[in-house]
Amino acid sequence: MPLTQRRRCACLVAAAAIATAATTAAVAQTAPTGDAAPTTSAAAQPAPASDDAQTTPPGMERYDHPVYRDGRLILWHGAWRDRVKPKDQGQSPKDQAQGPKDQRQTAAVPAPAKPSPNSFVLLADPSDACATRLAADFVAAMQAGGASGKILAGGVSAAALGAAVEGDRADLAIAPLDALVADPQASAVWRERAPFIAKLSGEPIEIIAARDVADLRQLAGREVGFGPADSADATSAAALFNALGVAPRPAYEPLADALNDLAAGRLAAVVAVDGRCAPTLAQFGADRRFHELAVRWTPALRSVYAPARLTAKDRPNLIDAAERIDTVAAPRALIALDAAPGSSRAQAAAALTKTFFAGFDRLLVPDKDGAWRDVNLAAEAPWPRLRAAQEWIDAARPASDPSLQTFRAVAHDAASADGGPAAQDSDRLYDSLMQWRGAGQ
């Protein structure tokens, strides 16, 4: 073997050794923190029954899942606990941790210290750059208001929210509302337990495809990049295609990888919900082989989606100068996790809500994301609101006059009809608005 080749081999072996060691160390560092997505690691699997039978002390049993607080692992899987400790299934994990004193004394593992009432962990999707930015703004504003908060990077699908609640890992989340509202199963589980605090600005859903794909329906049965599993992109993409009655085959991978696969012809299209904040997408398509597909708003989308529009100014590589692409905006909301009415977590969320609402103006300054300026804290959503949030809004609003109440009643009536507001409702609603506006002039 020539000298240069032998040296190269030696360097490669050294590099491989370093890489292996670094990987091992990184895994060791990251393993205790866990992830909000359902874990499949060996640490989270129940221990074999035979092992337990041999080693379990009398009257004790193992925790069957790791327990996190403020994103830190405080009780690992396999820790012993008192088998005789009653477990109230109706209580939230935090309620159970803060149970009666005599029960805590008998537990093998002491309950964690009660956190400050104004401390929180906010769950946000790390692959959603816009949500991450909003989360950072939110935490900074809350800290300025005297609260103490951290961001937990994790999935925000219904399953991932369930994992976060199960592990007691987060108090709040920035979550896509479309999947929660549209999915009857998710809605049944979360409607009471995850009330929204504020509806956030929606983000246009972008579907990028090769120019020979002219219509969304051509994506049926073909592989489409949905973003990472449990991400906001994947959740909203699944909900949207389901609402439109189109069934592509989802490919779960990060946006950058999906765009590479699209360019290589391995994917038929890519869905992106955080395109506004994704530089990868801004640079994609310079060869003009791809374009944005239109998502036409139909009454089938009315319950959660609003129209949105993209122009060449948004995507110069994907939209022609004179072209306007109609799409829909995916709704997001700040929700309180595991905060059923009357629970201690709802009380904690109430304190956080007051801090957030009272300091909302801190988010309306130039160094914060401009999407905050589209947020009306009083905006309604097809989802229950945290009671404390509604009470704060009611107290902050001016007393509504009867004509405004009439306008709202007419709107509620039209929205409640089968199929939503119809063309014939438009003039009734308009007249009602004119009466209200006229009454104040």
Next chain:
Amino acid sequence: MPFLLKSVTGLFTGVALGAVSLAYWPQVQPATVAARPVVEQPQPVARSAPDALEKSALDKLALALRDAQPNAAPAADGPTRGLALTATNVDFSAPSDDARRLRAQGLVALAGGDVAAARAFLERAADAGDARALLVLGDAYDPGTLTRLGAIGVKGDESRARDYYQRANDAGLAAARQRIAATEILQ
């Protein structure tokens, strides 16, 4: 043999360097991150401070141009993303059922306080030929209307509101004159 020796020496040097690096590797917890220092902050794409300044200058220019051309469309990059200009050469004489349905949806959203969604629906309705949607769009941007509606946080845009009222007036809606007069009184 010397070559092999050098290669082995290189291997051990590499491993040693790697071990030293790992010893001083910073302890990070990727799942629990502090707000700003740890979470990767993407480069601002829209509405950063310089953009805002530039936008302000553009808005002023657009306003000046609109004064010269009363029927011109409002500035494109407004406070609500995803909304483009409503078309200017639209036939408002006979709005379609689709246009009226979009107006109805926009009014429902406005009544519920979802101002961003209301603006989006009404833009579509106006584009589809619904003149009344232009007037309601003016209301959806009118700071006075938003205050009376009980909106908290979202701000109005008086110049946009006036522009939509003007376009509604140009489309033949007499009620728009009252709105224009009201905004002039407030100026």
